[in-house]
Amino acid sequence: MRPIQMVDTKTQYHKIKSEVDEAVLAVMESTAFINGKIVQDFSAHLSSYLQVKHTIPCANGTDALQIAMMALGLQPGDEVITPSFTYIATTEVIALLKLTPVFVDVDAKTFCMDPVALEKAITPKTKAIVPVHLYGHAAPMSAIMEIAKKHNLFVIEDNAQAIGCEYTFPDGTIKKTGTIGYIGTTSFYPSKNLGAFGDGGAIFTNDDTMAALMKMIANHGQSKQYYHDVVGCNSRLDSIQAAILDIKLKHLEEYIQARRSAADYYDKAFAAHPKIQTPFRAPYSRHVFHQYTLVLENVNRDELKLFLAHLSIPAMIYYTVPGHKQKMFASFNVASQVMPVTDWLTSRVISLPIHTELEEEQLEFISAKVLEFVNK
Numbered sequence: 033m034r035p036i037q038m039v040d041t042k043t044q045y046h047k048i049k050s051e052v053d054e055a056v057l058a059v060m061e062s063t064a065f066i067n068g069k070i071v072q073d074f075s076a077h078l079s080s081y082l083q084v085k086h087t088i089p090c091a092n093g094t095d096a097l098q099i100a101m102m103a104l105g106l107q108p109g110d111e112v113i114t115p116s117f118t119y120i121a122t123t124e125v126i127a128l129l130k131l132t133p134v135f136v137d138v139d140a141k142t143f144c145m146d147p148v149a150l151e152k153a154i155t156p157k158t159k160a161i162v163p164v165h166l167y168g169h170a171a172p173m174s175a176i177m178e179i180a181k182k183h184n185l186f187v188i189e190d191n192a193q194a195i196g197c198e199y200t201f202p203d204g205t206i207k208k209t210g211t212i213g214y215i216g217t218t219s220f221y222p223s224k225n226l227g228a229f230g231d232g233g234a235i236f237t238n239d240d241t242m243a244a245l246m247k248m249i250a251n252h253g254q255s256k257q258y259y260h261d262v263v264g265c266n267s268r269l270d271s272i273q274a275a276i277l278d279i280k281l282k283h284l285e286e287y288i289q290a291r292r293s294a295a296d297y298y299d300k301a302f303a304a305h306p307k308i309q310t311p312f313r314a315p316y317s318r319h320v321f322h323q324y325t326l327v328l329e330n331v332n333r334d335e336l337k338l339f340l341a342h343l344s345i346p347a348m349i350y351y352t353v354p355g356h357k358q359k360m361f362a363s364f365n366v367a368s369q370v371m372p373v374t375d376w377l378t379s380r381v382i383s384l385p386i387h388t389e390l391e392e393e394q395l396e397f398i399s400a401k402v403l404e405f406v407n408k
C-alpha cells in the first residue's frame with residue numbers, strides 16, 4: 033500500500049508529468065515569467081469553466097479577498113459579516129483593511145454561514161457579507177443573496193475550498209460557486225482542489241467596472257504605464273503557475289469525481305454510526321470535498337488522532353480555534369460573542385485524508401481503523 037497522505041500531490045503530478053514538464057520548460061524558454069500569454073489563456077479558460085465574465089488572476093487567495101474588499105471602497109469601521117468557523121485568511125483581511133469583522137455562527141450540518149444568524153448580525157454599519165463554501169460544500173446562497181439584496185449589501189464569496197462546486201437555485205438554475213455574489217475569490221494553494229506548484233489565486237466577477245478596478249488594484253493601481261490612479265498592491269499569478277494550472281484545469285472534473293467517490297466510500301463505511309456524523313450534502317450543493325470532515329460524538333478525538341498517527345494515517349483538525357476566539361481580533365471584543373454551533377464543531381470535527389489519488393485499500397484501511405477506535 034502507498035503511504036497515506038492528507039493530499040497526494042506527488043502521485044497526481046506523476047500522472048501528468050510529461051505535459052506539465054513540457055509546459056514549464058516552454059515558459060522558461062520564453063522567459064515571459066510574468067504576465068506571459070499563458071496567464072491570459074488560463075484566466076480565459078477558467079472564466080469559461082466557471083461561466084463567469086471576468087477572472088482576475090493574483091498572487092494567492094488571501095490577496096484575492098483583500099483586492100476584492102479594497103475595490104468595494106469600504107471605509108474604516110464598516111462592518112463585514114463572515115463566519116467564525118473558517119480559515120483565518122477570510123477574516124484577517126477584513127481587520128487588515130481597518131474594517132470591522134463581525135462573526136456569525138454556522139449551520140451544524142453544512143458547516144457554512146447560518147442565514148438566520150447573518151440577518152440578526154446586520155446593523156446600519158454593515159456593508160458586506162463574506163460567505164465561505166467550507167470544505168467544498170456550498171453556503172446557502174439563495175438565502176444569503178436575498179438578505180444581501182434586502183439590506184443592500186455586497187457579497188464576496190470565499191470559494192478557496194470549493195472550485196467547481198455547483199449551487200442549484202430553487203428555480204432550477206445552476207451556477208458555480210464563486211460566480212453568484214458580486215465578487216468571488218479562490219486560492220490555488222497546492223493542496224486546494226485546483227492546486228498550483230506554488231502560490232496563486234483569482235478573483236471573479238460579472239461586473240465590467242469592478243473587474244477593471246480590481247485588475248488595476250492588483251497592479252499597483254496602474255491605469256497605464258507609470259500612471260497610478262488608486263492605491264493598489266502587487267499581486268500577480270506567475271506564468272509557470274498559470275501553465276501548470278491550465279493543464280490541471282482540464283482534469284478538474286475528473287479530480288472532483290475522484291474526491292466524491294472517496295467520500296462515497298467513507299460515507300458507506302460510517303453510515304448510521306451513532307458516534308459519527310458524516311458530511312451532509314444539501315440538495316442545492318454539489319459537494320467537491322476539499323475536506324472530508326466527520327463530527328464525532330462521545331469519542332476522544334485527540335486520542336483517535338494519535339491512534340491514527342501511530343498507524344501512519346494522518347488526520348487534521350480544521351479548525352481548532354475559531355475566529356471569534358483568536359487573539360488578533362481581541363480589540364473587536366469578539367471573545368464575548370456566543371457561537372454555540374462553532375464551539376460545538378471546533379471540539380468535535382476531524383478531517384480524514386481525501387484527495388484525487390486515494391486507492392480502495394487505503395480507504396478500507398483508514399475507515400477500518402477509525403471504526404476500530406470508535407467502537408472500542
Ligand SMILES: *Cc1c(COP(=O)(O)O)cnc(C)c1O
Nearest residue numbers: 092093094119121122192219221
Ligand atoms: C486557503 C484559503 C484561503 C487563502 O488562500 P491562500 O492562497 O493560502 O492565501 C482563504 N480562505 C479559505 C477558506 C481558504 O481555505
